[in-house]
Amino acid sequence: MFDLKYLKDVSKRNNIRGYSKLRKEDLKTLLRNRLPRMDYEKIMGSGTTRSLLDDDIPEMSQQPLQPTQYIPHPPRREGVTQKLRRWANWLLRFVPEPVKRPINSAFDTFKKKVMSLFPKQQLKFEESKKSALKGFTTHYTIKAPKNQKFDPKTFLSTVKQKALEKFKPQTKVRLALRARMERIPPTADAQYIIEVRNVQSKTEIILEATNLDELWIEMVEQILENISVFQMNGSGWTFHSIVSLNIHTEKYRPKPLRGSSWVPTPKFLANKKALVNMKFQSEKKNKVDNQCFKWSIVRALNLVKIHPERITKQLEEQAETLNFDGIAFPVSWKGIDKFEKQNPKKTIHFYFETFRIILNPSSVKK
Numbered sequence: 001m002f003d004l005k006y007l008k009d010v011s012k013r014n015n016i017r018g019y020s021k022l023r024k025e026d027l028k029t030l031l032r033n034r035l036p037r038m039d040y041e042k043i044m045g046s047g048t049t050r051s052l053l054d055d056d057i058p059e060m061s062q063q064p065l066q067p068t069q070y071i072p073h074p075p076r077r078e079g080v081t082q083k084l085r086r087w088a089n090w091l092l093r094f095v096p097e098p099v100k101r102p103i104n105s106a107f108d109t110f111k112k113k114v115m116s117l118f119p120k121q122q123l124k125f126e127e128s129k130k131s132a133l134k135g136f137t138t139h140y141t142i143k144a145p146k147n148q149k150f151d152p153k154t155f156l157s158t159v160k161q162k163a164l165e166k167f168k169p170q171t172k173v174r175l176a177l178r179a180r181m182e183r184i185p186p187t188a189d190a191q192y193i194i195e196v197r198n199v200q201s202k203t204e205i206i207l208e209a210t211n212l213d214e215l216w217i218e219m220v221e222q223i224l225e226n227i228s229v230f231q232m233n234g235s236g237w238t239f240h241s242i243v244s245l246n247i248h249t250e251k252y253r254p255k256p257l258r259g260s261s262w263v264p265t266p267k268f269l270a271n272k273k274a275l276v277n278m279k280f281q282s283e284k285k286n287k288v289d290n291q292c293f294k295w296s297i298v299r300a301l302n303l304v305k306i307h308p309e310r311i312t313k314q315l316e317e318q319a320e321t322l323n324f325d326g327i328a329f330p331v332s333w334k335g336i337d338k339f340e341k342q343n344p345k346k347t348i349h350f351y352f353e354t355f356r357i358i359l360n361p362s363s364v365k366k
Contacts, residue, residue, distance in 0.1 A: 007031065010043055123148070125159060140166050140247040152177060152199075152227055155242045156220050164216060166247050169208045174248045175201040175219050179227070182240040196243055199226045205252055276300075276308045293331040294324055297339075 007027045011019035016034050019027055032040055126143040142159050144150060150158065156177070167173055176198050183193040201219040206212070231238055265277040278295045295311050298319045323342040327335045 014039075123158065125162065127162070135251075137248070137250040138166075140249070141244050142247070143244040144242040150242045152179065152224060152239065152242065153220075156223070156245070159245055160216060163245065163247055164212050166249065167206055167212050167215075168249070169206055169210070170252050171206050171249045172203050172252045173206055174203040175223060176246040176248065177223050177227075178243040178246060180240040180243060181230075181237040183237050194240055197230075197237075198246075199223050199230070201226075276303075278311065279309050290329040293329065293335070293339075294319060298322065 004024045004027065007024065008019060010031060011027065014031075014035060016030065019030060022030060028044075031043070035043070123145055125145065128141045128143075130139045130141075131137065132139075140163075142162055144155060163175075177200075178196055178198055180194050181197045183195075185192060201222040204215055204219060206215070227239065265275060269275055270277075276296075276299055278292060278299055295315065298315055299308060302315065302318045324339065325342065327338055329335075331339075
């Protein structure tokens with residue numbers, strides 16, 4: 001490598017003008033253009049004027065790389081830290097809120113005095129009630145005042161106490177908020193479109209131990225979420241005002257699952273020729289009993305081609321090979337669990353037939 005001083009001395013010896021203010025690279029270019037090629041290579045060294053772009057392209061002995069097929073990573077399992085955090089969040093829901101400090105009596109008196117100077121306007125909500133099926137179902141309506149507008153959250157918070165008065169134990173309840181929805185026209189000449197839409201919550205069951213405040217919060221959150229989803233789906237509809245809150249209730253009468261009387265097989269199931277509906281009449285006793293569960297299990301283990309629905313003497317003898325001790329008839333869920341414990345090699349699977357639809361198994365034992 002040559003420094004700037006050396007290049008200037010070369011320029012001076014060769015009587016080249018205009019080199020004193022040039023930079024190193026510019027000075028090299030000046031020498032290359034003014035000096036003969038052989039003199040320049042002799043001064044600067046051989047090969048300095050040759051560019052890398054003038055060299056031949058070397059041959060590549062290595063094969064080009066081929067892309068491999070992408071293999072996605074398996075889903076990440078939930079670690080111990082995530083499980084602990086989820087458990088802690090669940091546990092914090094049951095922590096009671098901190099007790100609020102009592103208000104100073106003087107401040108409370110001052111607050112009441114100020115509130116008396118500005119009396120709160122009493123809101124009047126029109127209520128109506130309709131019932132059907134001899135009071136089995138009841139429909140309540142709480143209408144919003146026409147001279148005042150509410151947003152959904154404020155309206156539901158205002159009518160909370162009136163609505164909770166309609167919540168009775170042993171009932172099913174469902175809320176339906178009737179709201180006016182407004183659609184902005186795409187052009188300035190068109191008119192605004194306002195329609196009434198129903199936004200409903202899920203049907204909930206109220207029992208004696210149900211916390212009504214928690215149930216109300218859950219149902220209100222469902223309604224507010226449905227309104228948000230409806231507005232954000234690109235439909236162009238926005239909330240305008242509240243019409244009313246409808247409360248639908250019906251009596252809830254749970255029945256324990258027990259098998260007793262014989263019921264004919266529905267025609268659409270009987271035509272499949274794949275089911276056996278046992279007739280619970282013993283030839284030995286010549287009377288109807290409640291041991292439908294027992295005879296169904298024994299027949300499933302001992303199938304016959306001719307009249308499989310009949311309870312014969314042979315079937316009664318085959319029933320003695322199973323342990324039905326301590327099981328009350330008709331059988332409940334607890335009796336089924338007891339049978340499986342007493343007969344460990346036997347498992348029970350249940351299907352329900354309702355409204356001509358076969359649902360998934362309600363209990364599958366492994």
